[in-house]
Each structure stands twice: as C-alpha cells, then as structure tokens.
Amino acid sequence: MSESTNGLRLYNTLTRTKETFSPIDPDNVRMYVCGPTVYDFAHIGNARPVIVFDVLFRLLRHLYGEDHVTYVRNITDVDDKINARALRDFGAEISGGQLSLNEAIRRVTEKTAQQFRSDVAELGCLPPTVEPRATEFVQPRADGKADMIGMIQTLIERGHAYEAAGEVLFDTGSMPEYGQLSKRHLDEQQAGARIAVDEHKKNPHDFVLWKLSSPEEPGWESPWGRGRPGWHIECSAMSAAYLGETFDIHGGGLDLIFPHHENEIAQSRCAHGSHAMANVWMHNGFLQVEGQKMSKSLGNFYSIHELLETETFGGRKWPGEVLRLAMLMTHYREPIDFSVRKLEEAENTLRKWKRAADTAAASAPDLPQAIVDALSDDFSTHAAFQVLTQLAGEAGEGSGAAASLKRALEFLGFDVSSAQVNQNEVDRAIARRLELIAAKNWGEADRIRDELLAQGIQLKDGKDPATGERVTTWEVKR
Incomplete structure (x- = not known):
C-alpha cells in the first residue's frame, strides 16, 4: 500500500x-x-x-x-x-x-x-x-x-x-x-x-x-x-x-x-x-424518530419524498439542505434522534451561515484547511461546523471569512445561492401569521415571527390609516 x-x-x-x-x-x-x-x-x-x-x-x-x-x-x-x-x-x-x-x-x-x-x-x-x-x-x-x-x-x-x-x-x-x-x-x-x-x-x-x-x-x-x-x-x-x-x-x-x-x-x-x-x-449509526424506533405501526415512518413535499412531519415541508444538515450535526457513528426540534435547529443554523456567506461577492478559491482537518479526523462534522460558526462570526470584519465560509458551504453540499430573500415566501408567511393573530393563536404567530427574524427579516406591525386594519411591513436586517 x-x-x-x-x-x-x-x-x-x-x-x-x-x-x-x-x-x-x-x-x-x-x-x-x-x-x-x-x-x-x-x-x-x-x-x-x-x-x-x-x-x-x-x-x-x-x-x-x-x-x-x-x-x-x-x-x-x-x-x-x-x-x-x-x-x-x-x-x-x-x-x-x-x-x-x-x-x-x-x-x-x-x-x-x-x-x-x-x-x-x-x-x-x-x-x-x-x-x-x-x-x-x-x-x-x-x-x-x-x-x-x-x-x-x-x-x-x-x-x-x-x-x-x-x-x-x-x-x-x-x-x-x-x-x-x-x-x-x-x-x-x-x-x-x-x-x-x-x-x-x-x-x-x-x-x-x-x-x-x-x-x-x-x-x-x-x-x-x-x-x-x-x-x-x-x-x-x-x-x-x-x-x-x-x-x-x-x-x-x-x-x-x-x-x-x-x-x-x-x-x-x-x-x-x-x-x-x-x-x-x-x-x-441508527436513526430514531422523536425518540422512538421508526415503524409504520407507530405512525412515524417517513419517506424522504414525504418530508420534502408534504406537511406530514411537524406540519410543514422541509428543504433538502435542512434535512442534510440535521443528519450531519450528529457524528456519523452515533445514533441520531430525528426530530422537529433538530430540524428547526438545523434550519436556523443554516440561515445564519448563509446570511454571513452572502456578504461575500464570491467564494474563496481554497477550502479552509480547518474544515479539511476536522473532516479528516474520522469525519468530525461537529468540529467542521464549529469552524463554520467561527467564520460566520468573523464575516463582517473584512477578513475574507465570508468568502471562506461560502466555499466551505459549497464543498459540504449546501446551495449558497439560495441565501437571497424570497419575497413571495415572506409575504405568504406574513399572511399566515395575520390569520393566526385573528384566530388568537398567539404562540404559532410568534413562532412565524421568530422564524422570519432568524432569517434576518424583521416585522413591524401597524394599522392601515384608512381602514384601521392590522398591517405588517418587513425589512431585511443584515
């Protein structure tokens, strides 16, 4: 050899x-x-x-x-x-x-x-x-x-x-x-x-x-x-x-x-x-769903397609890259508890990384050596993700960290081009939140507000001066 x-x-x-x-x-x-x-x-x-x-x-x-x-x-x-x-x-x-x-x-x-x-x-x-x-x-x-x-x-x-x-x-x-x-x-x-x-x-x-x-x-x-x-x-x-x-x-x-x-x-x-x-x-390692063995008899058996295209898990569809990050957040040899909470954590983390990476005009030409070193140690994704979080924290300092972060995310299979705000999706989320407020479902309405904030989208509630109806405006906070 x-x-x-x-x-x-x-x-x-x-x-x-x-x-x-x-x-x-x-x-x-x-x-x-x-x-x-x-x-x-x-x-x-x-x-x-x-x-x-x-x-x-x-x-x-x-x-x-x-x-x-x-x-x-x-x-x-x-x-x-x-x-x-x-x-x-x-x-x-x-x-x-x-x-x-x-x-x-x-x-x-x-x-x-x-x-x-x-x-x-x-x-x-x-x-x-x-x-x-x-x-x-x-x-x-x-x-x-x-x-x-x-x-x-x-x-x-x-x-x-x-x-x-x-x-x-x-x-x-x-x-x-x-x-x-x-x-x-x-x-x-x-x-x-x-x-x-x-x-x-x-x-x-x-x-x-x-x-x-x-x-x-x-x-x-x-x-x-x-x-x-x-x-x-x-x-x-x-x-x-x-x-x-x-x-x-x-x-x-x-x-x-x-x-x-x-x-x-x-x-x-x-x-x-x-x-x-x-x-x-x-x-x-093995995978459980919400702390239980995945089984059709328990009603917790989900196909990849269902998670991507239907609202059967956690009442919503899940982007493929969120499923990907959730899988990689646990070391590959360890058992993983696949849960809504883990997916939400992965989604919020990915949004933060993407917002930071989006401040770079282009990806760095070289993959950060710290990422290579982490993955070369029996595939330590946890250590690699610590590097990504550090780069995200340094991204606004003009150190080239954002470009390195973008390169690392691309290498790991994440689409950094999707970091831009989708206006139609934001408008749909706001409309849904207003429906929940009208139904006095404050907890779910707050959840949508917090999710948008995690994406860097800040909501501002007010009233239409002509009709007196509640209206919501939004802006992107970098």
Missing part, C-alpha cells in the same frame, strides 16, 4: 480502531456503498448513509483529485418485496396478459429508482461515479465484468458452496474467519444459539446464493435451474465488477454489518482467494 500523505483517519469497523487511511492506489481511490432496494420510496433512515458517504466522497475527491476517486452505489432491483409490490400494483395487467411479471417489476423499480435519485439530489448529494443495477449482473456479461452466476460457480468449484433442496448455499464452515467483521464466531453461535436449522443446511448460518423460481416469480437461467440470486451475492458481484477483488472502503448502515456485510466478505474472499474484500469498513 502507498503511504497516506493527507492525514485522513477513519474508524474501521473490522478492527474497531481509528486508522490512518492508505489507499491501495492513490490514483484510483475506490469506495462501495450499499444502495436502496427499490420496492418503495426510500425512507429517512436510508438518507443517512447517502448523505454521510456523499460528504466522504467529496472529501476524498478534494484530497486525491476528482478524477482519482471511484464511488459505486448500487440499486437492488431484484428482491421478494419487489415481486410482491409488482403483483400488488400490476396484478390485473399480469393476470390479463398485458404485462409479464418481469415487465411489471421493471416498472416498479424504474419509478422508485428514479424517485430515489431525485430525492437524494434534493438532499444535496452528488451522483456516484457508477450506479449499477443488480439485474444487470446476474448472468455472464458481454463486457466480461464480474457476474453473480460466475461467482457462485467459482465458490462451488473451490468447495465453499453446495447445492441442496433447490438452493445453492454458501458453506460458512469452509471459512475459518467467518464472523470477523461482526465478531460473531461460528463455534460460539452454534454452542448457545437457539436457531431453527433447515435440514438441508450443513451449518445453521449457511446462506442462500441462488434459489429456484416458480413460474410466477422472476428468474434467470443458470446451471442450477431457473432462479434468482440471494441478496448478499449481488453486492459482491457489482463491487468486483467496478472496483476489483479488493478495494479501499465499503460503507453502509450499522444494521448491515450482520448478516449482509459479513456474508459479502465471506463469498468475495472465498471466490477471489483474497485477504480482504475491502480494507476499511465504515458504518453509520
């Missing part, structure tokens, strides 16, 4: 330590992050890894050069939940012969994948370098890139997989280091675990690489019959196709450590005979 010259240190889940990052090839730094399963709109929990690893992508491009970083984030478009959604949405057309199941599945996944891309763009996220779809990597490819069936065949040939009861299973007992990422060792699991063991499995934790499909299910021809891949093999094939047998960083949510990432490591290492699938494994 090449020695790092950038001072980047990252917490590696595999070793449970913070390590100096040394890319395999500084001219091609490679990162893979597990993307969405597109059977429905992505929920707010899905947004956290997208935002976290978007900022890491930006940092790596700053440190190594935009043309020297490859970021792969997949789309999972083959899954039993997708099949069920296609049958629900297009059951009549399928039974009537107007659509095949595969066509219906493509309609479901195309719509939801496109919505995902649109939603995360609203969150300020850059598109990844490559966004492969799982269905395009099931069978051998004309371009010779890695595919799932080829990888499964290799695992069988090397004694790491076997056929049983219409399935191809990975033999976890064939890999002594299985469980290294999650620290779940097979001998300990088998000794004390209460696991229902399928009779056809050699070991309780053997997992599916390939399963047969019924005529009503989507399927691909394979040496083991018409079927479809298991979940884990998808990411192993797609990452190998674009990043090679061993690459630099693999990211995802904490919930993916076991079994998904553990199984990815097992099948990838055993298929390639490699010492590692990825050198650094990074995982963001």
Whole structure:
C-alpha cells in the first residue's frame, strides 16, 4: 500500500480502531456503498448513509483529485418485496396478459429508482461515479465484468458452496474467519444459539446464493435451474465488477454489518482467494424518530419524498439542505434522534451561515484547511461546523471569512445561492401569521415571527390609516 500523505483517519469497523487511511492506489481511490432496494420510496433512515458517504466522497475527491476517486452505489432491483409490490400494483395487467411479471417489476423499480435519485439530489448529494443495477449482473456479461452466476460457480468449484433442496448455499464452515467483521464466531453461535436449522443446511448460518423460481416469480437461467440470486451475492458481484477483488472502503448502515456485510466478505474472499474484500469498513449509526424506533405501526415512518413535499412531519415541508444538515450535526457513528426540534435547529443554523456567506461577492478559491482537518479526523462534522460558526462570526470584519465560509458551504453540499430573500415566501408567511393573530393563536404567530427574524427579516406591525386594519411591513436586517 502507498503511504497516506493527507492525514485522513477513519474508524474501521473490522478492527474497531481509528486508522490512518492508505489507499491501495492513490490514483484510483475506490469506495462501495450499499444502495436502496427499490420496492418503495426510500425512507429517512436510508438518507443517512447517502448523505454521510456523499460528504466522504467529496472529501476524498478534494484530497486525491476528482478524477482519482471511484464511488459505486448500487440499486437492488431484484428482491421478494419487489415481486410482491409488482403483483400488488400490476396484478390485473399480469393476470390479463398485458404485462409479464418481469415487465411489471421493471416498472416498479424504474419509478422508485428514479424517485430515489431525485430525492437524494434534493438532499444535496452528488451522483456516484457508477450506479449499477443488480439485474444487470446476474448472468455472464458481454463486457466480461464480474457476474453473480460466475461467482457462485467459482465458490462451488473451490468447495465453499453446495447445492441442496433447490438452493445453492454458501458453506460458512469452509471459512475459518467467518464472523470477523461482526465478531460473531461460528463455534460460539452454534454452542448457545437457539436457531431453527433447515435440514438441508450443513451449518445453521449457511446462506442462500441462488434459489429456484416458480413460474410466477422472476428468474434467470443458470446451471442450477431457473432462479434468482440471494441478496448478499449481488453486492459482491457489482463491487468486483467496478472496483476489483479488493478495494479501499465499503460503507453502509450499522444494521448491515450482520448478516449482509459479513456474508459479502465471506463469498468475495472465498471466490477471489483474497485477504480482504475491502480494507476499511465504515458504518453509520441508527436513526430514531422523536425518540422512538421508526415503524409504520407507530405512525412515524417517513419517506424522504414525504418530508420534502408534504406537511406530514411537524406540519410543514422541509428543504433538502435542512434535512442534510440535521443528519450531519450528529457524528456519523452515533445514533441520531430525528426530530422537529433538530430540524428547526438545523434550519436556523443554516440561515445564519448563509446570511454571513452572502456578504461575500464570491467564494474563496481554497477550502479552509480547518474544515479539511476536522473532516479528516474520522469525519468530525461537529468540529467542521464549529469552524463554520467561527467564520460566520468573523464575516463582517473584512477578513475574507465570508468568502471562506461560502466555499466551505459549497464543498459540504449546501446551495449558497439560495441565501437571497424570497419575497413571495415572506409575504405568504406574513399572511399566515395575520390569520393566526385573528384566530388568537398567539404562540404559532410568534413562532412565524421568530422564524422570519432568524432569517434576518424583521416585522413591524401597524394599522392601515384608512381602514384601521392590522398591517405588517418587513425589512431585511443584515
């Protein structure tokens, strides 16, 4: 490995330590992050890894050069939940012969994948370098890139997989280091675990690489019959196709450590005979909503699209950049409580930064080194935001702080061009406040006044001299 010259240190889940990052090839730094399963709109929990690893992508491009970083984030478009959604949405057309199941599945996944891309763009996220779809990597490819069936065949040939009861299973007992990422060792699991063991499995934790499909299910021809891949093999094939047998960083949510990432490591290492699938494994923490686990049964399950476009959370829509900042205000490895209060705090903070940045005619040519240093310490956004607040406080002193602040905000994915006051939005907020005053809802009326003040918009109440009606004027205070 090449020695790092950038001072980047990252917490590696595999070793449970913070390590100096040394890319395999500084001219091609490679990162893979597990993307969405597109059977429905992505929920707010899905947004956290997208935002976290978007900022890491930006940092790596700053440190190594935009043309020297490859970021792969997949789309999972083959899954039993997708099949069920296609049958629900297009059951009549399928039974009537107007659509095949595969066509219906493509309609479901195309719509939801496109919505995902649109939603995360609203969150300020850059598109990844490559966004492969799982269905395009099931069978051998004309371009010779890695595919799932080829990888499964290799695992069988090397004694790491076997056929049983219409399935191809990975033999976890064939890999002594299985469980290294999650620290779940097979001998300990088998000794004390209460696991229902399928009779056809050699070991309780053997997992599916390939399963047969019924005529009503989507399927691909394979040496083991018409079927479809298991979940884990998808990411192993797609990452190998674009990043090679061993690459630099693999990211995802904490919930993916076991079994998904553990199984990815097992099948990838055993298929390639490699010492590692990825050198650094990074995982963001869990997300709760208003102190509770997000759940449809609790009525606190929100999609990114709902938060952006409807008034279902806190009685209002939320700008994508506010959702972005709220996610980044908590260190990526810590659990986050996603709440209206946190969003309001993020919105007020962002307004202050933007007002200060707006005093600069243009962005500084260089990113402040203090921002780079903060993010290079295992992605310390808290320290980076302290730098932004300091720059905002110095912005009026003619020190170039406003220009540096503007450059830093742009780097972090915030749109500084939106700092200008939107007159129509202000007029609508004032009209709403007058309605609340008429209804004697003083608390909500005061909240709107305070929100406008936080934007630098000061209200002045008075009376129309002709009609005696209450009127409100406003001015911008910098």
